[in-house]
Amino acid sequence: RRRKRRAGRLRAVAGPGRAARREAAAAAPAERLPRTVSPAAQRAHLTMMNADMDAVEAENQVELEEKTRLINQVLELQHTLEDLSARVDAVKEENLKLKSENQVLGQYIENLMSASSVFQTTDTKSKRK
Numbered sequence: 001r002r003r004k005r006r007a008g009r010l011r012a013v014a015g016p017g018r019a020a021r022r023e024a025a026a027a028a029p030a031e032r033l034p035r036t037v038s039p040a041a042q043r044a045h046l047t048m049m050n051a052d053m054d055a056v057e058a059e060n061q062v063e064l065e066e067k068t069r070l071i072n073q074v075l076e077l078q079h080t081l082e083d084l085s086a087r088v089d090a091v092k093e094e095n096l097k098l099k100s101e102n103q104v105l106g107q108y109i110e111n112l113m114s115a116s117s118v119f120q121t122t123d124t125k126s127k128r129k
Contacts, residue, residue, distance in 0.1 A: 113119040
């Protein structure tokens with residue numbers, strides 16, 4: 001009896017026994033191959049892993065190409081926006097210049113009209129009397 005108790009205590013301190021290790025090995029991931037695997041099975045497993053890695057790499061390549069395309073599109077749109085902004089500024093300046101010129105010309109025309117007798121207002125009531 002003492003030996004069994006002592007052995008149980010040692011097992012608890014030392015860790016899991018054989019049965020627990022077997023259960024853990026049985027619950028191991030599916031990717032882990034058994035120790036005794038034929039070379040053909042190993043090659044098949046490696047081929048599948050390589051195919052998976054190639055698929056992931058191809059997917060990453062597609063994502064990288066898409067990101068590159070989007071970055072180029074954004075840069076092109078930024079340049080277009082800068083060009084349009086510069087054009088708007090130029091048109092605003094031209095508009096202000098033309099408004100100023102129109103005011104000067106309007107004032108000049110008013111001065112000419114007031115100096116000319118042709119454009120003087122005639123009082124028709126005073127002539128009739």
